[in-house]
Amino acid sequence: MEDNQKIIEDNISKISIGMQKTFTFHISGMHCKSCELLSESELSELPEIISVKANMKTSKIEVIGGFQDENQESIAMRLTEVLKKHGYTISLEPIGRIENIWSDFKIALPIAFVIIASFFLLQKMGLVNLIYSGSTSYGTIFVVGIVASLSSCMAVVGGLVLSMSATFASSGNKMIPQTLFHVGRLISFFILGGLLGAIGSTLAINSTVSLILGFVVGIVMFILGLNLLGIFQWTKYITPSMPRFISKHAIGVSKLNHSLTPLFVGIVTFFLPCGFTQSMQIIALSTGSFFSGALTMLVFALGTLPVLALISFSSVGFKDKNKSRIFLKTAGLIVIAFAILNLLNALVASGFIRPIFNF
């Protein structure tokens, strides 16, 4: 009751400052459902604003507030100032996006091409032959982790990490989700590895399950990749995210979405179809003890950490808006390439099609 009273008083005082008016602005830079919530909650913090309604579909934002005699242009600029850190821009006219998209691609396309080509080259060079050791010591397992993160696991886990970190980077949240992903991955590898050692084959990774997961991840990556490119408006609506009614009730704006998703993805990577992970799981299985199994998987995950961390924190460095746009486009292209590779591989492994690539 008291709260309501306070809100009403607040609103009255807002109205009394100036005439209450409704403005409709164009908003650019929104790419997901939670963007609506984020921009709404940021703007409603402003004292002169009474209510905000953002709409991603139409790229419009409706603001009701008492702005005295301030003209529309300066309101738009002031609101943009608030939202700049999340990458949204508020303007009177829709911002022409098409022309700068193509100039971004002129840079992003060659970079993505070089990165994908060097990935294929690394495979052709026979990176896996660096592992000679006959015995499986923890040192060997660590090296297997490193090699894994540079080869086949890069396409699956690395691609997923890149798509996730780039998606979070574009919504302004950088460090925390990435860190949570890596923490989730390390902890789950330790615990699940321990369970493999202790319980044995009951937990053994079913190849059908991992194949289905491979398909799902390939499709999710493909959608996220398209989304990062930012050319197709429709991809926004099929982006996997928490339903709005859940995230709205969570503490803060979609905090839940931003912390639980990466943690969960970190855990899921244990089950993804990555050959190295699976052969480490077999070693963990054969140890027959919780601690050795846990340590095996943890050391492997630590081996993959440097490269995966580099991928996920690569998105942090870009404060310059132009550079970050190019980064997102490059990431999108790489993610799409990996997604296609993963889907094709899953089709080959299930015997639907004949092998296309052979490393």
Added chain:
Amino acid sequence: MENKNIIISILITAMLVGGAIFFVGRENNSDMNVNQGVLISGDNILIENGRQIIDIDVKGGYWPRKTVAKAGIPTIIRFKTSSTFDCSLSVRLPSEGIRKILPQTGSSDIDIGTSTAGQFFGTCGMGMYSFEIDFN
């Protein structure tokens, strides 16, 4: 500033990766017994008591990638691994509905029955590596 941070983090990662591979990877440099693609098709086939045995080396893929074999006789594929840790450990033979996890080091046989003429292919669990056998 931004570029500096990126370059530093790439260098640190490269050093970690390079260092670890250098120190652990050279433990047993001498037993480099995987002959990548050296085998010439046909050389990896042995006929023993009326059975055809096809040798395939497994490490970072399947070698040789293409084998020409005889159709119409009982056939066994013998997979040889030596400190193999990658995807190729998990072999799939889609046409036979067979999947098998090979040991890290050792030899394992998969009986594919009497082969009929035509192309036969196998792949790893992820579909990244594959091999082909032409029966004729």
